[in-house]
Amino acid sequence: MTVWDRPEPPTRPAPLDRERIVAAAIALADEGGLEAVSLRKVAARLDVGPMRLYGYISTKEELFDLMVDEVHAEILPGEQPGDWREVLRILADRTRQATLRHEWLADLLGGRPTLGPNALAVTEATLSALDGLADVDTVIRAVETVSAYFIGAIRREIANLRAERATGLSERDWQRAFGPHVTRMLATGRFPALAKFVHDGTEVDAETSFATGLDWVLDAVAAKLARPPA
Numbered sequence: 001m002t003v004w005d006r007p008e009p010p011t012r013p014a015p016l017d018r019e020r021i022v023a024a025a026i027a028l029a030d031e032g033g034l035e036a037v038s039l040r041k042v043a044a045r046l047d048v049g050p051m052r053l054y055g056y057i058s059t060k061e062e063l064f065d066l067m068v069d070e071v072h073a074e075i076l077p078g079e080q081p082g083d084w085r086e087v088l089r090i091l092a093d094r095t096r097q098a099t100l101r102h103e104w105l106a107d108l109l110g111g112r113p114t115l116g117p118n119a120l121a122v123t124e125a126t127l128s129a130l131d132g133l134a135d136v137d138t139v140i141r142a143v144e145t146v147s148a149y150f151i152g153a154i155r156r157e158i159a160n161l162r163a164e165r166a167t168g169l170s171e172r173d174w175q176r177a178f179g180p181h182v183t184r185m186l187a188t189g190r191f192p193a194l195a196k197f198v199h200d201g202t203e204v205d206a207e208t209s210f211a212t213g214l215d216w217v218l219d220a221v222a223a224k225l226a227r228p229p230a
Contacts, residue, residue, distance in 0.1 A: 069116025087129035
């Protein structure tokens with residue numbers, strides 16, 4: 001029986017429910033990451049004994065599942081656009097924005113699907129946007145491809161933000177600090193492709209990079225969907 005199927009115990013002696021527990025856990029994670037979340041710390045935030053929580057949640061993993069599902073409510077758009085590309089673009093962008101608000105989500109994205117009601121609604125919105133455009137297997141591969149792109153891009157962006165905080169160096173400061181080393185290595189002539197990238201490439205911000213890469217992936221998916229079945 002999943003945590004969503006298991007009924008909550010009576011609210012005594014003090015009012016308590018999974019909604020309050022999850023809200024407290026998310027607040028802790030927003031402040032200090034997943035390592036700041038434990039049933040003991042959540043109980044302290046709610047001013048109840050730790051054992052009270054076990055009537056609602058059996059493990060920390062269940063708590064994480066509930067937290068992820070709660071954030072999926074922020075990802076699900078209010079209205080479903082008619083165009084499948086716009087649906088996937090909006091879902092990808094809303095996932096990125098939700099993760100920037102809740103950085104810990106980057107550590108829990110991917111892997112086995114989340115089975116809470118909000119996450120299932122996001123999955124339903126994604127699949128229904130592509131329903132009828134190709135056979136089921138092609139649609140599944142398309143969704144997997146788009147999801148793999150934006151999850152990877154989001155994780156990279158969060159990793160860069162964390163590195164900036166951990167080192168105290170912005171990306172530009174980091175480039176200046178390690179620039180002499182890179183210059184010496186490129187001067188050896190062993191890395192001509194990398195040298196061209198460093199000298200001729202145009203830097204863009206994370207949002208532009210994300211949007212451009214997403215458009216390219218959606219273009220590839222569109223080309224696949226346009227092919228007649230073999």
